Amino acid sequence: MLKVHIDSFTYTTKTTLENISFQVAKGEYVALMGESGSGKSTLLKIIYGLLHIKNGSIFWDDKQILGPNFNLIPGESYMKYLSQDFDLMPFTSVEENIGQYLSVFERETHQQRIQELLELIQLESYAKTKVKNLSGGQQQRVALARVLAQEPEILLLDEPFGHIDNFKRTSLRRNLFHYLKEKGITVLTASHDPNDVLPYADRTLILENGKIIADEKTKKLYKNPPNYYTASLFGEVNEVPIKLLKSYAAIDRSVLVYPHEFQLSKGSGLEVTVKDSFFKGSHYLNEADAEEGTILYFVTSKKLSPGDTVFLNVSLGTINARLHVEQRADS
Ligand SMILES: Nc1ncnc2c1ncn2[C@@H]1O[C@H](COP(=O)(O)OP(=O)(O)OP(=O)(O)O)[C@@H](O)[C@H]1O
Numbered sequence: 001m002l003k004v005h006i007d008s009f010t011y012t013t014k015t016t017l018e019n020i021s022f023q024v025a026k027g028e029y030v031a032l033m034g035e036s037g038s039g040k041s042t043l044l045k046i047i048y049g050l051l052h053i054k055n056g057s058i059f060w061d062d063k064q065i066l067g068p069n070f071n072l073i074p075g076e077s078y079m080k081y082l083s084q085d086f087d088l089m090p091f092t093s094v095e096e097n098i099g100q101y102l103s104v105f106e107r108e109t110h111q112q113r114i115q116e117l118l119e120l121i122q123l124e125s126y127a128k129t130k131v132k133n134l135s136g137g138q139q140q141r142v143a144l145a146r147v148l149a150q151e152p153e154i155l156l157l158d159e160p161f162g163h164i165d166n167f168k169r170t171s172l173r174r175n176l177f178h179y180l181k182e183k184g185i186t187v188l189t190a191s192h193d194p195n196d197v198l199p200y201a202d203r204t205l206i207l208e209n210g211k212i213i214a215d216e217k218t219k220k221l222y223k224n225p226p227n228y229y230t231a232s233l234f235g236e237v238n239e240v241p242i243k244l245l246k247s248y249a250a251i252d253r254s255v256l257v258y259p260h261e262f263q264l265s266k267g268s269g270l271e272v273t274v275k276d277s278f279f280k281g282s283h284y285l286n287e288a289d290a291e292e293g294t295i296l297y298f299v300t301s302k303k304l305s306p307g308d309t310v311f312l313n314v315s316l317g318t319i320n321a322r323l324h325v326e327q328r329a330d331s
Contacts, residue, residue, distance in 0.1 A: 001025055002154060002186060006055040007055035009210075016042050017210045020056075024154075024203075030178065030216065031197040033233045035202040036206030037205055040190035041084070043154045043207070047188070048081040049074045056157060060154060080152035084159055086143030091134035094123055094142050097131055101149040117145040120175050122168060141172065148179070154186040161196065173200075194234045198222060204230040206230050231256045236285065236297050242323075244270050244291055245314050255322040257312070259285060262312040269311035272296055277304045 006020040024030045032040050045051045047058050049067045056094050058065040060078060066290075068074055075081065095114050102110050118124045121141035126134065134272060140163040147155060160176070161169045170233045177200040180187050191197055197204055197218060203318055204221050206214040206229070214221060225231035228239055238257045245255075260283075263269075272288035283299045288310070289297050298312055 001061060001242070002047070002188070003045075003057075003059040004041075005056050006046065006053055007080055009042065009046060009051070009053055009056070009311050011042075015210060017046070017249065018214055020210075022205060022212065022215055024186055024188060026153075026186055027181070027184040029177065029189070029200060031201035031287070032188060032190045032207060033192070033194075033197060033204055035229075035233070036192070038207040039210040040207055041209075044081065044083075044158050044188065044190055048079060049076065050081075050158055062065055071301075077150075078153040079156065080147040080150055080154075081156040081192045082143055082147050082158060082160055082170040082245075084140055084162060088131045088139060088146070091130060093130055094118070094134070097165065098145045098149050101146050103151075104316065106270050113149065117148055121145045122172060122175075123278070137168065142165055144176070147154075151183075152185060154188070155180065156308050157187065157189040157191075159191060160189060161193070170195075180313055192233075198234065206233065224324075225256055228256060238296050238298075240270075240290075240296065240314070241292070242319065244294065245312075245319065252321065255319050256320075257314050257318065259297045259299045261314060261318055262296075263315070264298070265311040265313055267311060269313040270296075271309060271311055272298075274304045274306055274308040275304065 002024040004020060004022055008015050008016055009017040032043065033039050042051065047065065049065045049071060052067045052069045057142070063076070065076060089100070095118070098114050098117050099110055102113055103165065118127055121144055123138060123141055125190065126138065131139060134142065140275055144160060159305045161173060164172060173196060189196060189201070204218045205212050208229055214226050221230065222234055228237065236259050238259065239254045240252050240257050241254050253267040270290055272290045274286055274288045277285045278285045283301055284303050286298055286300060286304050288296050288298065296312065304310070
């Protein structure tokens with residue numbers, strides 16, 4: 001188990017991380033989400049031992065990770081870190097870059113492991129290509145294979161698909177997270193992309209201004225986000241005053257509603273006027289004006305035209321569930 005406890009961490013004067021405390025069980029995949037600058041990379045660097053913490057401790061089982069003030073070369077053999085800049089050998093081939101990190105005690109299986117990792121990163125046909133001749137996205141895939149070659153018990157990934165195009169990203173992501181689960185590797189991933197998180201992460205931590213503001217099972221967090229910031233990391237979200245949805249409601253509060261949660265009606269509900277309709281592939285995302293200057297986003301299967309009037313409804317179940325979570329977050 002990974003045990004992280006950081007009272008505070010400061011680079012210069014401003015506090016970058018504060019009151020960070022969480023654990024990751026063996027084989028668990030925990031995602032770290034937060035806006036740019038919220039402290040995700042800093043947290044991964046501290047866990048890996050690249051930054052010294054005065055107030056706090058990091059443990060992998062009973063082994064303490066001591067950081068740069070105690071270790072000349074940062075990093076522990078059981079933990080690997082894939083940073084946003086990949087540290088490859090540019091003048092050697094893809095297979096040599098991967099092979100260099102395979103165990104010297106298992107020479108007879110080297111070729112088979114290299115092949116397995118090349119297939120995983122979908123670069124079989126580039127095995128003999130020098131790394132300097134690869135694109136940024138291809139280099140990121142080699143860097144990924146290199147950390148996996150070292151068979152870590154725990155893997156820290158910082159935006160692992162940041163340089164990889166959508167064409168490869170989807171299948172690569174699927175292969176990688178399946179591989180990591182199968183091997184029982186514990187994973188902590190910093191990501192902006194909900195597609196790295198929603199289908200795969202067992203748990204998600206939300207960082208805001210250096211503090212953990214949510215730590216929940218991923219599906220639960222998505223379904224009942226504690227605040228607008230959390231929900232918006234997963235995509236478009238509306239903050240709707242309840243009295244607009246239910247005119248009889250005496251509560252002067254808002255609820256979070258994802259665009260797909262609005263049900264459309266021809267004659268009853270919250271009346272909105274369409275401003276724009278954006279094609280999203282599988283559906284249209286519509287932007288509309290509601291009362292009191294509120295702008296709402298909802299989805300339809302067909303394109304709507306500016307000026308069209310529709311009525312939106314949200315189920316009482318959704319409203320009640322969201323109110324309940326927001327109340328808990330406030331208390
Ligand atoms: N070496 C450094 N020296 C001083 N301040 C730093 C340093 N590295 C990061 N910071 C600051 O610490 C804060 C957190 O940065 P960090 O890179 O951890 O955020 P992040 O959530 O990973 O962002 P991104 O998603 O953009 O990678 C930012 O305000 C950043 O400017």
